[in-house]
Amino acid sequence: MPTIKDVASLAGVGIATVSRVLNNSGYVKSETRKRILQVIDDIGYVPNEIARNLSSKKSHIVAFVLPHTRHIFFSELLFHVEEALFKHGYKMMVCNSSENIEKELSYLEMLGNNKVDAVILLTNNDIAEFLKPNMKIISFDRRFDGYPFVASDNFKGGQLAAQRLINQGCKKLLYIGDDSAQGSVSKVITEVSKRRQGFRDVLKKHPEIKLKEIVYPLRDYILKKEELMDLIGNDYNFDGVFAISDSIANTMIKVLTQKGKKVPNDVKVIGFDGVAHSLNNGIEITTIKQNIKRLGEALVELIQRYDEIRKDEHIMVDVELLIGDSA
Amino acid sequence: MPTIKDVASLAGVGIATVSRVLNNSGYVKSETRKRILQVIDDIGYVPNEIARNLSSKKSHIVAFVLPHTRHIFFSELLFHVEEALFKHGYKMMVCNSSENIEKELSYLEMLGNNKVDAVILLTNNDIAEFLKPNMKIISFDRRFDGYPFVASDNFKGGQLAAQRLINQGCKKLLYIGDDSAQGSVSKVITEVSKRRQGFRDVLKKHPEIKLKEIVYPLRDYILKKEELMDLIGNDYNFDGVFAISDSIANTMIKVLTQKGKKVPNDVKVIGFDGVAHSLNNGIEITTIKQNIKRLGEALVELIQRYDEIRKDEHIMVDVELLIGDSA
DNA sequence: TTGTAAGCGTTATCAC
């Protein structure tokens, strides 16, 4: 592998001049520049990133720590985050934490040893105490004191869902969501809990509407049909459902179908995420659509502006009601 | 950030000795070692990875280039590759190429500038000419001259599918798969084409069985219901389907249901991948299950043994018939 | 406009 020295001696100049050409910094006589570029081309010289990183103390790598990529929303988010990072000259390192706190911390450690420039953190673990103030961390869907974060407008999402169900004539509603969206029991409270709050907010003005709520342990964000049936028990006395994700909404529709209920005639179901197209079982799920592309861009935006922004800066991304066939 | 020099002077030793302690190389008096470790602990010293990389010319980062992570098989694979890499001390950089050849090449370039130690390449693009012999590339599901690769035993998978459909009494079969699995028209031939070959192989011995084949352009590996209906046209005269992926099988089942056909009574459907549980529409899809975890491990295995292996070494991972409700 | 040389923080090769 040729180095900058090889280029310099072959072009009959000093390495600083070569560096200037490489980085377009400082003045270089156009004739000299041409000669250097020629040599670079001839011998196929490529700058060594590692050496550059050592000098500049930047790696242009961002770590994305998330539970796993099996959940369709996460894999969509992953896609858009990578696109946004790539557009800004960053590479993305991925850590599937599986909610494993040790693995999360091992990736955070890389901030300390210069391996990555920043970490995008998506977790439901109670790790606030491990975050040091000088770490460049951007949180997703969750507030950590002293760090910026990005989230969808979950409150509005909950409101939209409630309004839609009410408009469609539902009288007895069911909310179903996991721990992390509870916002009461668990120590860890994510922004996702606002979906429920927004939902309740609208119901306050409608005392005639009944609401039942089912909350289950988060685990891997996924619920199988049998598990959902266990949670519901025997009480199918509802005509509208707000599920915390499209994945859960999808399972709910399967369960209802199996129980002989027609969706949306007997029961209307609204999900959240807007990724349902790939998992819908015959019908399109009505859902609160997150703007995943924008979420990815917002995360990268905060990384770039990290040093100028306030410690508690955040970007809230708008959501919209996407009307499908289920509600 | 404290450096090795700080540790050395604080412990009253030379940096070489500190380095020895850090790397457990060479002899160090246990007393000195203890003192050094104490200092390291006191000031919270962490070795700078970048500097290490520069010295050792290794980054312990592996790039995984794949079309995108929206396809459920890819996101499962991504998960297991990361797990396997992590277990062996590697970090994973992810590139969603979107089948974009420039983006793929930009990631391959990182091999040249020491940013990554190896690249796992999953592509359907015609990029053989850009691969230089000294690059550490491991291919997935595809042969590139002079590079090792990992693939499932696709041929056997095709055979298993055919046998199952025949055993279940099917007489008129339909094969449906994309370009990349064609193995005839396109310049690029992937190992996936062997699914079809294996399928045909069994049918050779059963001249009484009819076979119709539908081949469509690969694009993003996904087919919508309407698109599939267009491909099928009016000819629903088949009683057994072998789809190139669970995703396609899933869409096929939706289409059949809409056309009033019962699965598996009227038509039996077999998919490929074994990830269908997350997209099944009420019934479990019978499928050829790939051992995705093993595939991930095999890829990492080849990376680790890269310098000892033959240039055309490959690992073929076994598949199995997973009987569900669709065939 | 250009070159020299001092870092960047390690590892590894020598002597001692």
Place this chain on the structure above:
DNA sequence: GTGATAACGCTTACAA
């Protein structure tokens, strides 16, 4: 056992 010191390949003052 241990400590200088030379790489590793680049960026960036500072001189010239």
